[in-house]
Amino acid sequence: MELVQIYQCLCDVTRLRLLNLLGQGPLCVCHFQTVLKEPQVKISKHLGYLKARGLVEAKREGNWMIYQLVSKASPELKANLACLQDCVREQAIFKADLARLRKADLSCSPIKADGQPVPRGRRCC
Amino acid sequence: MELVQIYQCLCDVTRLRLLNLLGQGPLCVCHFQTVLKEPQVKISKHLGYLKARGLVEAKREGNWMIYQLVSKASPELKANLACLQDCVREQAIFKADLARLRKADLSCSPIKADGQPVPRGRRCC
């Protein structure tokens, strides 16, 4: 993947917020909606953008799509994601997002802490 | 400066090439033209773009405009420029640019090695 494409993915606030959250682990679309408080189209499109350019990957989990950072990232991508995490650490919007993520009910997501099988088919968000 | 603005500056190859060269020190516009082999408008516009967003600064030196990376860069900018330098080290285009830079006659630029006063008013490129 080209370096420029990485930067193209990083030059939108919504996408930075998505990537920031994904730094914590896999998430489903509705949780992004809940945390970012942005409309579904917006979230979905930006996730599609990131996926098309190989920054994230998605798998279907029952009714939900679970997104995560690509498992086999290039050195350039790794470096830039690390740099991003570092830059973002002090910034209000991103800290607030992480705070809301922690408070959110993630019961439909595979990142559930207790390791229980994910309860499927119930209302999520 | 916003983090997103930094990434906006980085999402174009020409600008990455400019920044890569500026990592070596200040340069005048005509040297960018020589090294990148791109038309003057293109170079000038991208430098203007970088300047408008605070990644580079420029000063007039007689007939020439000397561009350099901003002296007082934010932590985010520093981090990302360092990351860029790192990512770019192995890539063909950027290595080739640096090679051409080394071979170029930089007599009209303040980065002249021997510290002599810059000869002004002569033909540069």
Add this chain to the structure above:
DNA sequence: TGATTATATTCCTTTATAGGAATGTATTTG
């Protein structure tokens, strides 16, 4: 002062991107 050199700006065209409304698709539940 007029010519030359270096650089910036304006104008125009093309393409990319963001955002939202509406609609489509997949999956699960009852």
Add this chain to the structure above:
DNA sequence: CAAATACATTCCTATAAAGGAATATAATCA
């Protein structure tokens, strides 16, 4: 199967950006 839930896609509009041709500006030289 019908309804509900989660998500994607299409269509449209507005705005930004890239690139080039032509022109303008600034400084220097002869």
